[in-house]
Amino acid sequence: MLESSARLLKLLALLQANRDWTGAELAERLGVTGRTVRRDIDRLRELGYPVHATRGAAGYRLGAGAALPPLLLDDDEAVAVVVGLRSASGGTVTGIEEASLRALTKLEQVLPPRLRHRVRTLRGATLRVAAPGATVPPDTLMAIAEACDRHERLRFDYRAHSGVSSVRSVEPHTLVHFSRHWYLVAWDVDRADWRTFRADRITPRIPTGPRFSPREPPEGGVVAYLSMRLSARSWPYQATVLLHSSAEDAADSVWPGMGVVEAVDDRSCRLHVGGESPEGLVWMITSVDIDFTVLTGPPELVGAIRAQAVRCDRAVRDFPAP
Numbered sequence: 001m002l003e004s005s006a007r008l009l010k011l012l013a014l015l016q017a018n019r020d021w022t023g024a025e026l027a028e029r030l031g032v033t034g035r036t037v038r039r040d041i042d043r044l045r046e047l048g049y050p051v052h053a054t055r056g057a058a059g060y061r062l063g064a065g066a067a068l069p070p071l072l073l074d075d076d077e078a079v080a081v082v083v084g085l086r087s088a089s090g091g092t093v094t095g096i097e098e099a100s101l102r103a104l105t106k107l108e109q110v111l112p113p114r115l116r117h118r119v120r121t122l123r124g125a126t127l128r129v130a131a132p133g134a135t136v137p138p139d140t141l142m143a144i145a146e147a148c149d150r151h152e153r154l155r156f157d158y159r160a161h162s163g164v165s166s167v168r169s170v171e172p173h174t175l176v177h178f179s180r181h182w183y184l185v186a187w188d189v190d191r192a193d194w195r196t197f198r199a200d201r202i203t204p205r206i207p208t209g210p211r212f213s214p215r216e217p218p219e220g221g222v223v224a225y226l227s228m229r230l231s232a233r234s235w236p237y238q239a240t241v242l243l244h245s246s247a248e249d250a251a252d253s254v255w256p257g258m259g260v261v262e263a264v265d266d267r268s269c270r271l272h273v274g275g276e277s278p279e280g281l282v283w284m285i286t287s288v289d290i291d292f293t294v295l296t297g298p299p300e301l302v303g304a305i306r307a308q309a310v311r312c313d314r315a316v317r318d319f320p321a322p
Contacts, residue, residue, distance in 0.1 A: 011040050015062035022059045075115055082119050092180055094135040134200040136182050143204040144184055148172045153209030159201040171212045174222045185222050187215055194218045196229045227260045235274025239281050239297030243269050245290045253288045278304035
């Protein structure tokens, strides 16, 4: 009995690997006959696992059922799920905290001692600082996601940062989670251009509109477009400088909301950056700590850079030389 139960669990683990198996392959992996494989498959079906036949009667695949059956996870998968649930417990989707904690409690109760020790070690050695962020009702996220998936025009009430509300009609493209906020990147039908919308400020209008043919994403891709909209373009003063370094090396010094790095070649890249003032632009640019050349910017930027250079030179003029 113990041997057959262990074999059944091994068979289930193979089927959950997300691939088709022939009966001969399963028999070889389990070290049994084809008849035993067929009998074990029938047992899994009796337990509620939807094992479908493929390639006639010679192959098997684990399908999706009406209810969630027990899953088999290897050690790394189990730890990854626990870490993900702990992170989600401070998430930006309304109500996900409670659901994540319930799932986490269930999972930790059945973890074997060796994995429970690994999880507790990780939990005891880490500290998560939750940054404030607006939450989004899950129904809103699902309505947006379904419109994206079905390529259906979406109409919604949108509350801008100023508090002014308007009705928008868009062709939704992608939902992006960026810096503790959910954003919808979409083609604004009335403005005939790409726009970004904070999901927590969206109230969808049901039903959705007609279907549309998906457009090519904005130049540079959705992530680059959103980064640009949330960084350089959101500031009153904007500039572009040529960094004398590869984009890969420069990216580590540019944080979300500061600016966008655009590769030029292996030895240079452009940095699109914004600030509250010309002096703020200087601080943003010089904080990257890479030699640069100014390409575009407000007229006051050159004077602000020169004033900063003079100020720094004056600060060390009387400092004893080493």
